[in-house]
Amino acid sequence: MDRKHKRCTASMMDPRVSVISGRLKGVKRVIAVSGGKGGVGKSLVASVLALILSDRQHQVGLFDADFTSPSTHVILGASKIQPLEDNGLVPCVAHGLRYMSIVAFSHDEALPLRGTDVSNVLIELFAITRWGELDFLIIDMPPGISDAALDIMRLVRRLEFIIVSTPSLLTFETVRKLVRLLADMKAPVLGVVENMKMRESTFLARQVAAMGVPYLGEIPYDPKVEDALGNVKLLRETVFARKLSEIASKLESCP
Ligand SMILES: Nc1ncnc2c1ncn2[C@@H]1O[C@H](COP(=O)(O)OP(=O)(O)OP(=O)(O)O)[C@@H](O)[C@H]1O
Numbered sequence: 001m002d003r004k005h006k007r008c009t010a011s012m013m014d015p016r017v018s019v020i021s022g023r024l025k026g027v028k029r030v031i032a033v034s035g036g037k038g039g040v041g042k043s044l045v046a047s048v049l050a051l052i053l054s055d056r057q058h059q060v061g062l063f064d065a066d067f068t069s070p071s072t073h074v075i076l077g078a079s080k081i082q083p084l085e086d087n088g089l090v091p092c093v094a095h096g097l098r099y100m101s102i103v104a105f106s107h108d109e110a111l112p113l114r115g116t117d118v119s120n121v122l123i124e125l126f127a128i129t130r131w132g133e134l135d136f137l138i139i140d141m142p143p144g145i146s147d148a149a150l151d152i153m154r155l156v157r158r159l160e161f162i163i164v165s166t167p168s169l170l171t172f173e174t175v176r177k178l179v180r181l182l183a184d185m186k187a188p189v190l191g192v193v194e195n196m197k198m199r200e201s202t203f204l205a206r207q208v209a210a211m212g213v214p215y216l217g218e219i220p221y222d223p224k225v226e227d228a229l230g231n232v233k234l235l236r237e238t239v240f241a242r243k244l245s246e247i248a249s250k251l252e253s254c255p
Protein backbone atom coordinates (compact mmCIF):
# COMPACT_ATOMS: atom_id res chain seq x y z
CA MET A 1 0.00 0.00 0.00
CA ASP A 2 1.49 3.40 -0.90
CA ARG A 3 1.69 6.31 1.56
CA LYS A 4 -1.33 8.06 0.13
CA HIS A 5 -3.52 5.03 0.72
CA LYS A 6 -2.08 4.44 4.17
CA ARG A 7 -3.47 7.83 5.24
CA CYS A 8 -7.04 6.79 4.39
CA THR A 9 -8.88 5.35 7.37
CA ALA A 10 -11.54 2.71 6.91
CA SER A 11 -14.34 5.14 7.71
CA MET A 12 -13.04 7.74 5.21
CA MET A 13 -13.38 5.10 2.50
CA ASP A 14 -16.90 4.27 3.67
CA PRO A 15 -19.16 5.16 0.73
CA ARG A 16 -21.89 6.27 3.14
CA VAL A 17 -19.73 9.21 4.25
CA SER A 18 -19.83 10.66 0.75
CA VAL A 19 -23.64 10.99 0.82
CA ILE A 20 -23.87 12.85 4.15
CA SER A 21 -23.40 16.35 2.71
CA GLY A 22 -26.07 15.56 0.11
CA ARG A 23 -28.50 14.52 2.86
CA LEU A 24 -27.90 17.86 4.58
CA LYS A 25 -28.03 20.06 1.50
CA GLY A 26 -31.54 21.37 2.28
CA VAL A 27 -30.43 22.42 5.78
CA LYS A 28 -29.40 26.08 6.01
CA ARG A 29 -27.55 25.91 9.33
CA VAL A 30 -26.28 22.99 11.42
CA ILE A 31 -25.71 23.97 15.04
CA ALA A 32 -23.88 21.62 17.40
CA VAL A 33 -24.66 22.15 21.08
CA SER A 34 -21.46 21.02 22.69
CA GLY A 35 -19.55 21.31 25.93
CA GLY A 36 -16.31 20.25 27.53
CA LYS A 37 -17.93 18.32 30.37
CA GLY A 38 -20.96 16.15 30.98
CA GLY A 39 -24.04 17.36 32.81
CA VAL A 40 -23.68 21.07 32.00
CA GLY A 41 -27.06 21.36 30.24
CA LYS A 42 -26.28 20.57 26.59
CA SER A 43 -29.41 18.46 26.05
CA LEU A 44 -31.68 20.96 27.78
CA VAL A 45 -30.20 23.87 25.78
CA ALA A 46 -30.44 21.90 22.50
CA SER A 47 -34.06 20.85 23.08
CA VAL A 48 -35.40 24.19 24.30
CA LEU A 49 -33.42 26.11 21.67
CA ALA A 50 -35.03 23.93 18.99
CA LEU A 51 -38.50 24.67 20.43
CA ILE A 52 -37.81 28.43 20.62
CA LEU A 53 -36.61 28.59 17.00
CA SER A 54 -39.59 26.53 15.88
CA ASP A 55 -41.97 28.87 17.77
CA ARG A 56 -40.44 31.68 15.70
CA GLN A 57 -41.64 29.99 12.51
CA HIS A 58 -38.31 28.46 11.54
CA GLN A 59 -38.22 24.91 10.20
CA VAL A 60 -36.18 23.07 12.82
CA GLY A 61 -34.72 19.58 13.19
CA LEU A 62 -33.28 18.11 16.38
CA PHE A 63 -30.82 15.21 16.28
CA ASP A 64 -29.93 13.59 19.59
CA ALA A 65 -26.42 12.37 18.83
CA ASP A 66 -25.68 11.21 22.35
CA PHE A 67 -26.05 7.44 22.09
CA THR A 68 -24.75 6.73 25.60
CA SER A 69 -27.25 8.86 27.49
CA PRO A 70 -29.89 10.21 25.11
CA SER A 71 -32.08 12.68 26.97
CA THR A 72 -33.92 14.92 24.53
CA HIS A 73 -36.91 12.54 24.22
CA VAL A 74 -37.38 12.80 28.00
CA ILE A 75 -37.01 16.59 27.97
CA LEU A 76 -39.55 16.93 25.14
CA GLY A 77 -41.86 14.19 26.41
CA ALA A 78 -41.58 12.63 22.96
CA SER A 79 -42.81 9.08 23.35
CA LYS A 80 -43.65 8.04 19.77
CA ILE A 81 -40.50 8.63 17.77
CA GLN A 82 -40.65 6.00 15.08
CA PRO A 83 -39.12 7.36 11.87
CA LEU A 84 -40.74 6.43 8.56
CA GLU A 85 -38.83 4.32 6.04
CA ASP A 86 -39.01 5.93 2.61
CA ASN A 87 -35.80 5.96 0.55
CA GLY A 88 -33.99 6.44 3.85
CA LEU A 89 -35.45 7.48 7.18
CA VAL A 90 -37.88 10.37 7.46
CA PRO A 91 -37.67 11.77 11.01
CA CYS A 92 -40.86 11.84 13.04
CA VAL A 93 -42.32 15.19 14.04
CA ALA A 94 -42.35 15.97 17.76
CA HIS A 95 -43.86 19.28 18.91
CA GLY A 96 -43.24 20.75 15.45
CA LEU A 97 -39.60 19.58 15.34
CA ARG A 98 -38.24 17.00 12.91
CA TYR A 99 -36.73 14.70 15.45
CA MET A 100 -34.23 11.84 15.37
CA SER A 101 -32.83 9.90 18.32
CA ILE A 102 -31.20 6.52 18.78
CA VAL A 103 -34.06 5.80 21.19
CA ALA A 104 -36.23 5.06 18.15
CA PHE A 105 -34.09 1.94 17.64
CA SER A 106 -32.88 1.10 21.16
CA HIS A 107 -36.41 1.35 22.57
CA ASP A 108 -35.03 3.25 25.53
CA GLU A 109 -32.85 0.36 26.70
CA ALA A 110 -29.09 0.71 27.36
CA LEU A 111 -27.09 0.59 24.15
CA PRO A 112 -23.62 -0.76 24.99
CA LEU A 113 -21.93 0.32 21.75
CA ARG A 114 -18.14 0.39 21.54
CA GLY A 115 -15.78 2.60 19.47
CA THR A 116 -16.25 1.50 15.88
CA ASP A 117 -19.89 0.54 16.47
CA VAL A 118 -20.65 4.09 17.60
CA SER A 119 -18.96 5.49 14.47
CA ASN A 120 -20.86 3.03 12.33
CA VAL A 121 -24.27 4.00 13.74
CA LEU A 122 -23.45 7.71 13.48
CA ILE A 123 -22.41 7.37 9.84
CA GLU A 124 -25.49 5.31 9.08
CA LEU A 125 -27.89 7.78 10.70
CA PHE A 126 -26.31 10.82 9.02
CA ALA A 127 -26.26 8.99 5.70
CA ILE A 128 -29.86 7.79 5.67
CA THR A 129 -31.84 10.47 7.52
CA ARG A 130 -33.87 12.66 5.18
CA TRP A 131 -34.03 16.01 6.98
CA GLY A 132 -35.47 17.80 3.97
CA GLU A 133 -35.61 21.61 3.98
CA LEU A 134 -34.66 23.08 7.36
CA ASP A 135 -33.60 26.49 8.61
CA PHE A 136 -31.79 24.92 11.57
CA LEU A 137 -30.64 21.42 12.44
CA ILE A 138 -29.71 21.37 16.12
CA ILE A 139 -27.42 18.53 17.20
CA ASP A 140 -27.29 17.54 20.86
CA MET A 141 -23.65 16.50 21.02
CA PRO A 142 -22.06 13.78 23.12
CA PRO A 143 -19.87 15.22 25.91
CA GLY A 144 -16.53 16.84 25.25
CA ILE A 145 -14.16 15.44 22.66
CA SER A 146 -15.20 11.82 22.99
CA ASP A 147 -14.75 9.56 19.95
CA ALA A 148 -18.39 10.13 19.01
CA ALA A 149 -18.07 13.93 19.22
CA LEU A 150 -14.91 13.83 17.07
CA ASP A 151 -16.69 11.60 14.56
CA ILE A 152 -19.53 14.10 14.17
CA MET A 153 -17.04 16.96 13.71
CA ARG A 154 -15.38 14.96 10.95
CA LEU A 155 -18.58 13.80 9.25
CA VAL A 156 -20.46 17.11 9.23
CA ARG A 157 -18.18 19.80 7.88
CA ARG A 158 -20.62 22.71 8.24
CA LEU A 159 -21.08 22.63 12.01
CA GLU A 160 -21.41 25.88 13.95
CA PHE A 161 -20.74 25.34 17.65
CA ILE A 162 -22.49 26.61 20.74
CA ILE A 163 -20.56 25.65 23.84
CA VAL A 164 -22.44 25.23 27.11
CA SER A 165 -20.49 25.79 30.30
CA THR A 166 -21.24 26.18 33.98
CA PRO A 167 -19.45 29.02 35.83
CA SER A 168 -17.00 26.56 37.44
CA LEU A 169 -13.26 26.77 36.85
CA LEU A 170 -13.30 23.00 36.32
CA THR A 171 -15.80 23.27 33.48
CA PHE A 172 -14.03 26.25 31.97
CA GLU A 173 -10.74 24.29 31.80
CA THR A 174 -12.41 21.76 29.49
CA VAL A 175 -14.12 24.52 27.49
CA ARG A 176 -10.77 26.22 26.94
CA LYS A 177 -9.34 23.05 25.43
CA LEU A 178 -12.42 22.46 23.30
CA VAL A 179 -12.31 26.04 21.94
CA ARG A 180 -8.65 25.61 21.02
CA LEU A 181 -9.35 22.33 19.27
CA LEU A 182 -12.21 23.88 17.30
CA ALA A 183 -9.98 26.83 16.36
CA ASP A 184 -7.34 24.37 15.09
CA MET A 185 -10.07 22.65 13.07
CA LYS A 186 -11.23 26.05 11.76
CA ALA A 187 -14.73 25.25 13.04
CA PRO A 188 -16.89 28.33 13.74
CA VAL A 189 -17.81 28.87 17.39
CA LEU A 190 -20.96 30.97 17.78
CA GLY A 191 -20.18 31.43 21.43
CA VAL A 192 -20.40 30.18 24.98
CA VAL A 193 -23.61 29.95 27.04
CA GLU A 194 -23.11 30.20 30.80
CA ASN A 195 -25.62 27.81 32.34
CA MET A 196 -26.78 27.04 35.89
CA LYS A 197 -25.44 30.30 37.26
CA MET A 198 -26.15 30.59 40.97
CA ARG A 199 -24.35 33.77 42.03
CA GLU A 200 -23.04 37.01 40.57
CA SER A 201 -19.67 36.45 38.93
CA THR A 202 -17.94 37.71 35.83
CA PHE A 203 -15.39 34.88 35.84
CA LEU A 204 -16.65 32.95 32.82
CA ALA A 205 -17.55 36.02 30.76
CA ARG A 206 -14.01 37.37 31.25
CA GLN A 207 -12.34 34.06 30.41
CA VAL A 208 -14.45 33.62 27.31
CA ALA A 209 -13.72 37.16 26.13
CA ALA A 210 -9.99 36.55 26.68
CA MET A 211 -10.21 33.57 24.30
CA GLY A 212 -11.73 35.83 21.65
CA VAL A 213 -15.00 33.89 21.57
CA PRO A 214 -18.45 35.53 21.92
CA TYR A 215 -20.10 35.25 25.34
CA LEU A 216 -23.72 34.59 24.39
CA GLY A 217 -25.29 35.13 27.80
CA GLU A 218 -26.17 33.53 31.11
CA ILE A 219 -28.95 31.24 32.26
CA PRO A 220 -29.53 30.93 36.01
CA TYR A 221 -30.10 27.67 37.81
CA ASP A 222 -33.89 27.42 37.49
CA PRO A 223 -35.57 25.19 40.10
CA LYS A 224 -38.75 25.06 37.95
CA VAL A 225 -36.96 23.11 35.20
CA GLU A 226 -37.15 19.71 36.89
CA ASP A 227 -40.95 19.69 37.14
CA ALA A 228 -41.23 20.96 33.57
CA LEU A 229 -39.22 18.10 32.03
CA GLY A 230 -41.41 16.16 29.61
CA ASN A 231 -43.93 18.99 29.28
CA VAL A 232 -43.01 21.45 26.53
CA LYS A 233 -45.73 23.93 27.56
CA LEU A 234 -44.25 24.20 31.08
CA LEU A 235 -40.70 24.25 29.69
CA ARG A 236 -41.53 27.23 27.47
CA GLU A 237 -42.71 29.12 30.60
CA THR A 238 -39.47 28.65 32.59
CA VAL A 239 -36.90 31.35 33.31
CA PHE A 240 -34.50 28.95 31.56
CA ALA A 241 -36.49 29.29 28.31
CA ARG A 242 -36.86 33.07 28.69
CA LYS A 243 -33.12 33.56 29.06
CA LEU A 244 -32.34 31.11 26.26
CA SER A 245 -34.78 33.00 24.06
CA GLU A 246 -32.56 36.11 24.33
CA ILE A 247 -29.59 33.98 23.30
CA ALA A 248 -31.56 32.48 20.39
CA SER A 249 -32.12 35.99 18.99
CA LYS A 250 -28.36 36.46 18.79
CA LEU A 251 -27.99 33.16 16.95
CA GLU A 252 -30.74 34.01 14.47
CA SER A 253 -28.92 37.17 13.51
CA CYS A 254 -25.58 35.40 12.93
CA PRO A 255 -24.79 35.17 9.20
N1 LIG B 1 -30.35 26.18 34.10
C1 LIG B 1 -30.76 25.06 34.65
N2 LIG B 1 -31.55 25.09 35.77
C2 LIG B 1 -31.95 23.94 36.37
N3 LIG B 1 -31.63 22.71 35.94
C3 LIG B 1 -30.86 22.62 34.84
C4 LIG B 1 -30.40 23.77 34.14
N4 LIG B 1 -29.65 23.36 33.09
C5 LIG B 1 -29.68 22.02 33.11
N5 LIG B 1 -30.39 21.57 34.16
C6 LIG B 1 -30.58 20.17 34.58
O1 LIG B 1 -29.27 19.62 34.78
C7 LIG B 1 -29.25 18.25 34.38
C8 LIG B 1 -28.19 18.03 33.29
O2 LIG B 1 -28.66 18.66 32.10
P1 LIG B 1 -28.46 17.97 30.69
O3 LIG B 1 -28.87 16.55 30.73
O4 LIG B 1 -29.09 18.86 29.67
O5 LIG B 1 -26.86 18.07 30.60
P2 LIG B 1 -25.93 17.44 29.48
O6 LIG B 1 -24.77 18.38 29.36
O7 LIG B 1 -26.69 17.18 28.26
O8 LIG B 1 -25.49 16.08 30.17
P3 LIG B 1 -24.75 14.84 29.44
O9 LIG B 1 -23.32 15.25 29.32
O10 LIG B 1 -24.96 13.71 30.40
O11 LIG B 1 -25.39 14.63 28.12
C9 LIG B 1 -30.66 17.91 33.95
O12 LIG B 1 -31.36 17.37 35.05
C10 LIG B 1 -31.25 19.27 33.56
O13 LIG B 1 -32.66 19.31 33.69
Ligand SMILES: [Mg+2]
Nearest residue numbers: 042043066071
Ligand atom coordinates in the same frame (compact mmCIF):
# COMPACT_ATOMS: atom_id res chain seq x y z
MG1 LIG C 1 -26.96 15.37 27.19
